[in-house]
Amino acid sequence: MRKWYRTFRTALRALRRNVMRSILTTLGIIIGVAAVIAMMEIGSGSSNAIQSTIASMGANNLLIMPGTAASGGVSFGAGSIMTLTPEDCDAIIRECPEVGTGAPVVRARTQVVYGSHNWVPLYIYGTTAQFLGVRDWTTMAEGEPFTDRDVRNGSKVCLLGRTLVRELFQNQSPIGKEVRVKNVSFKVVGVLAQKGANMMGMDQDDILLAPWTTIKYRVAGTSATTANQSAPSSTAAAGSVNSLNQLYPNSSVALYPAPSSTQAADTPLPVRFANVDQIMAAARNSEDMPVAIRQITVLLRERHRIRPGEPEDFTVRDMTEMTKALSSTSVLMTNLLLCVAAISLVVGGVGIMNIMLVSVTERTREIGLRMAVGARGRDILRQFLVEAVLLCLAGGAFGIVFGRLTSHLVSTLLHWPTALSVAAIVAAVLVSASVGIIFGFYPAWKASRLDPIDALRYE
Amino acid sequence: MHLIELHDICKTYHIGQLDVPVLKGITLTVDQGEMVALMGASGSGKTTLMNLLGCLDHPSSGEYRLDGTDISALTADGRALLRNSKIGFVFQTFNLLPRTSALDNVIMPLTYTTEDVSDREARQRATALLQQVGLGERMHHDPAQLSGGQQQRVAIARALVNRPSILFADEPTGNLDSHTSKEVLQMFQQLNRDAGITIILVTHDADVARHARRVIRISDGQIVDDAPVLETVEAAAPQPVAAPGPAMGGMS
Numbered sequence: 001m002r003k004w005y006r007t008f009r010t011a012l013r014a015l016r017r018n019v020m021r022s023i024l025t026t027l028g029i030i031i032g033v034a035a036v037i038a039m040m041e042i043g044s045g046s047s048n049a050i051q052s053t054i055a056s057m058g059a060n061n062l063l064i065m066p067g068t069a070a071s072g073g074v075s076f077g078a079g080s081i082m083t084l085t086p087e088d089c090d091a092i093i094r095e096c097p098e099v100g101t102g103a104p105v106v107r108a109r110t111q112v113v114y115g116s117h118n119w120v121p122l123y124i125y126g127t128t129a130q131f132l133g134v135r136d137w138t139t140m141a142e143g144e145p146f147t148d149r150d151v152r153n154g155s156k157v158c159l160l161g162r163t164l165v166r167e168l169f170q171n172q173s174p175i176g177k178e179v180r181v182k183n184v185s186f187k188v189v190g191v192l193a194q195k196g197a198n199m200m201g202m203d204q205d206d207i208l209l210a211p212w213t214t215i216k217y218r219v220a221g222t223s224a225t226t227a228n229q230s231a232p233s234s235t236a237a238a239g240s241v242n243s244l245n246q247l248y249p250n251s252s253v254a255l256y257p258a259p260s261s262t263q264a265a266d267t268p269l270p271v272r273f274a275n276v277d278q279i280m281a282a283a284r285n286s287e288d289m290p291v292a293i294r295q296i297t298v299l300l301r302e303r304h305r306i307r308p309g310e311p312e313d314f315t316v317r318d319m320t321e322m323t324k325a326l327s328s329t330s331v332l333m334t335n336l337l338l339c340v341a342a343i344s345l346v347v348g349g350v351g352i353m354n355i356m357l358v359s360v361t362e363r364t365r366e367i368g369l370r371m372a373v374g375a376r377g378r379d380i381l382r383q384f385l386v387e388a389v390l391l392c393l394a395g396g397a398f399g400i401v402f403g404r405l406t407s408h409l410v411s412t413l414l415h416w417p418t419a420l421s422v423a424a425i426v427a428a429v430l431v432s433a434s435v436g437i438i439f440g441f442y443p444a445w446k447a448s449r450l451d452p453i454d455a456l457r458y459e
Numbered sequence: 460m461h462l463i464e465l466h467d468i469c470k471t472y473h474i475g476q477l478d479v480p481v482l483k484g485i486t487l488t489v490d491q492g493e494m495v496a497l498m499g500a501s502g503s504g505k506t507t508l509m510n511l512l513g514c515l516d517h518p519s520s521g522e523y524r525l526d527g528t529d530i531s532a533l534t535a536d537g538r539a540l541l542r543n544s545k546i547g548f549v550f551q552t553f554n555l556l557p558r559t560s561a562l563d564n565v566i567m568p569l570t571y572t573t574e575d576v577s578d579r580e581a582r583q584r585a586t587a588l589l590q591q592v593g594l595g596e597r598m599h600h601d602p603a604q605l606s607g608g609q610q611q612r613v614a615i616a617r618a619l620v621n622r623p624s625i626l627f628a629d630e631p632t633g634n635l636d637s638h639t640s641k642e643v644l645q646m647f648q649q650l651n652r653d654a655g656i657t658i659i660l661v662t663h664d665a666d667v668a669r670h671a672r673r674v675i676r677i678s679d680g681q682i683v684d685d686a687p688v689l690e691t692v693e694a695a696a697p698q699p700v701a702a703p704g705p706a707m708g709g710m711s
Binding site: 006007010013017365366368369370371372373374375376377378379452453456 | 510513515516535536539540542543544547548550554556557558559563567568570571572617618621
């Protein structure tokens with residue numbers, strides 16, 4: 001212990017004997033570590049910014065669709081039976097810890113009329129106020145979003161996307177005006193901020209949002225509006241008039257045997273009074289999507305009383321493509337930063353090695369003297385190694401200060417996003433110590449191998 | 460038992476294909492408390508012999524016992540420990556650490572000691588030795604602020620800090636003027652006489668050699684003469700070395 005303390009003191013003294021050289025040597029490491037810290041902080045700031053941008057595109061969104069109905073060999077596609085309820089959505093928000101928020105969605109597709117203008121928006125969604133949180137769309141261009149109370153009451157209020165405002169109101173403020181959707185008047189309470197096209201090129205601003213209760217009970221009447229139109233729909237087809245029935249009496253030909261009453265009793269369609277077309281949920285962060293999916297699956301299986309081994313009557317989908325883009329972006333950023341960090345630290349380390357080699361040559365006589373008075377090779381090795389590590393650690397400490405300062409300056413002067421990276425600081429300290437050991441070892445080893453006689457006579 | 464026993468020591472350097480014999484069968488004994496001068500022209504092998512005696516090097520053949528220990532069998536680390544505990548060196552070029560105070564220079568060998576010496580004790584020892592060599596007031600000066608004679612005295616204090624039984628001095632007065640040389644040599648004599656430290660002086664200068672009590676002449680790697688000095692130049696008027704004389708400072 002005392003030996004280490006003395007070695008430490010000797011090394012410190014040797015470094016103090018050449019203050020200028022020590023400072024210049026350390027400069028390499030200081031710049032290296034400062035660059036690493038500044039880069040990591042700026043980088044993780046930008047990475048956070050990019051991630052939140054991608055997240056706002058819906059990368060952390062989960063889509064829960066009801067299951068598939070099949071009748072007589074004809075599958076009706078995803079969402080053709082109604083198994084999801086708004087209560088499912090409430091339960092998901094309440095009981096899945098990895099799910100941040102969620103909203104039920106009832107879809108409709110019909111004409112929206114204001115005055116002499118009409119338009120069929122891409123999306124007419126009946127939902128709750130949480131929908132905006134799920135889609136990361138909480139900024140309103142004008143007005144306020146509707147409330148839970150509006151949802152409870154089935155109020156005839158709606159939010160419009162920018163495209164709809166442009167088409168119906170020629171960019172005039174629509175707040176307080178009334179639009180008609182399938183002969184139901186909706187009072188416009190807010191305009192959504194512009195969001196642009198999604199990854200499929202669909203205009204996301206071409207949207208009308210209203211409480212799901214209103215859409216479901218006053219507009220859609222049925223929620224099967226998006227069901228496969230090629231198959232006879234149990235609810236929608238009933239009252240429709242088909243003038244071609246006589247020409248092509250396809251409904252009278254039974255291609256498949258009708259299910260018997262026993263069969264029907266064996267596979268009852270779960271009928272829920274208030275079902276919704278889909279539930280959208282947002283995971284707390286995009287890395288935990290699989291966990292969120294598992295939690296939702298377990299919860300819904302339980303709620304829908306599905307026995308183990310039986311297929312689910314719903315599907316949970318995530319935005320795999322976007323999640324991939326997100327994670328590859330952050331991996332790319334991290335790797336880029338690591339490369340920069342590695343290069344600058346290696347350069348700093350080589351600088352330390354050079355100076356230590358010079359120092360060994362210059363202090364050959366001192367080494368010879370120390371050996372003559374009884375220093376063993378390993379004492380010399382230890383001394384030079386400790387010197388190198390001290391230089392590197394000092395460089396690391398100053399580097400952290402300068403790096404933090406730089407990132408602070410960058411964020412205050414250039415307004416770039418930066419984020420404190422504790423990992424970078426810990427890594428910088430560890431790396432600078434190991435750089436000291438690795439690059440300090442060769443000169444120290446060289447010094448320890450000197451022959452005391454030659455070293456003493458060295459000119 | 461003799462302090463130093465050399466039996467038929469040979470040392471051959473290999474330079475390329477060539478074998479260069481430097482020491483050709485040296486047999487020698489030195490007892491505790493002797494003051495010996497090794498004399499010889501340059502190239503005679505006296506420095507090589509001193510390196511062997513000082514355990515800095517090992518012989519090619521022959522047997523060397525120091526205080527009963529067989530040096531030939533020791534590893535480099537073992538020799539380092541032995542040097543630390545039993546041997547002190549004084550060099551022609553002083554070899555003080557630059558920009559390091561006299562006190563720290565003297566303490567330096569204690570860094571490598573295996574004895575249990577506390578920092579406090581190390582300081583006390585070094586201070587006492589510096590006072591003994593007459594540098595009590597200049598302990599915190601750098602070597603650059605000291606004259607040649609003072610530097611050599613710091614070096615002597617450094618050589619003594621581990622309480623060695625043998626002191627090797629390789630041309631200790633080679634870089635000093637005649638007056639300072641005399642003082643340094645008197646200091647050696649006093650150490651030999653009062654503390655009983657065995658001193659081996661390596662020199663080519665007969666005047667320096669006369670300060671010893673026994674002179675061994677080496678020529679061409681062999682001992683040609685080994686005789687006690689008849690008229691030893693003892694300090695004529697023995698003055699205490701601890702009191703720095705007026706002539707000691709201010710020359711280099």
